[in-house]
Amino acid sequence: MPSASKPAIIVIHGAWQTVLVYYPLLEALSANDHYDLYIPHLRSCNSPPSPTTGLADDAAVIRTELIVIRRVDPSRKIILLMHSYGGAVGSEALNPNFGGRGEIPGGLEDIYLVYFAAFMIPRGFSCASAYVDPSYRMTLLEDGAMIPKDPGDLFFNGLPEDVREQEVRKIVKHNARAMMDCVNFEAWRELGLGKGPQGEEGRLRVWYVVFEDDHAIPESVQRRFVQAVRREGVLVRETSLKVGHSPFRDEGAVKALLAVVSEVEEEMEAMS
Known part of the structure; x- marks a missing residue:
């Protein structure tokens, strides 16, 4: 049974992908006994998808996870690792007014956000409106799903050809509605204004x-x-990796992401 004293990490995957794509990263994270790892599957990423499944359904999955994690220990520290579309999902899941799943015990205190190649977007925007992807790269299917025409190049560029082919076989349909649904909460703003519990400056809770x-x-x-969130006064630490969209079969990329997680842990300890 997971320890209530350890920080928890929730990995929120991107569109068209499942936890299988993230396995090397998850395996590396699991090797560290400093925290407990949670890897929920988003409902919009299925073959076939439900035509009514959208952003709120995916956010509800994460919201439920947050509530369960905090039920025993409302002060438990949580890191959200959000990839691609998962950035919108994680933000929406933290909305205090999110309906149907109840409040998160302990609220938003001691929750840390790590976006990697993710949608960190303002309220009223959808993933589609925040970045209009050239339509020729996607096929809209009759069942309401979208599928990339060349997922190997779109997601797995930079990986060896044989590895790329293996990863492409893990791609699933993604409901188009989820990309069109607007975000109603700016978690990066609420957690990233650099304030401590008593309003002191300099608290870092957002990474990109x-x-x-x-x-x-x-x-x-x-x-x-x-740049947009920084203009809003948000404290965000930015780092870069020279990799493609889903580089999790790249050992160097996994090590670099683990280093970011370690940095978040250090910040959590400093703020304890």
């Missing part, structure tokens, strides 16, 4: 890892996300 060779969410778009 830019994937520089990303073909799905280009580097320029990722940096625009960071």
Whole structure:
């Protein structure tokens, strides 16, 4: 049974992908006994998908996980590792007004956000409106799902060809509605204004890892996300990796992401 005293990490995966794509990262995270790891599957990523499944359904999955984790220990520290579409899901899941799943015990205190090549977007925007992907790269199916025409190049560029082919076989349909649904909460703003419990300055709770060779969410778009939230006064630490959108079969990329997690742990300890 997971220890209530350890920090918890929730990995929120991206669209068209399942936890299988993240296995090398998850395996590396699991080897560290400093925290407990949670890897929920988002409902919009299924083959076939339900045509009514959207962002709120995915956020409800994460919201439930947050409530369960905090039920025993409301002060338990939590890190959200959010990739791609998962950035919108994680933000929405933290909305205090999110309906149907109840409040998160302990509220938003001691929750830390790590976006990697993820949508860090303002309220009223959807993933589709925050970055309009060229339509020729996606096929809209009759069942309401979207599927990339060339997922190997879109997600797995930079990996060896044989590895890329293996990863492409793990791709699933993603409900188009989830990309169109707007975010109603800015978790990065609530957690990233650099305030401590008594309002003191300098508290770091938001990280963004830019994937520089990303073909799905280009580097320029990722940096625009960071610049936009910084203009709002948000304290965010930015770092970069020269990798594609889903580089989790790259040992160097996994090690670099683990280093970011270690940095978050150090910040948590400093704020304890």
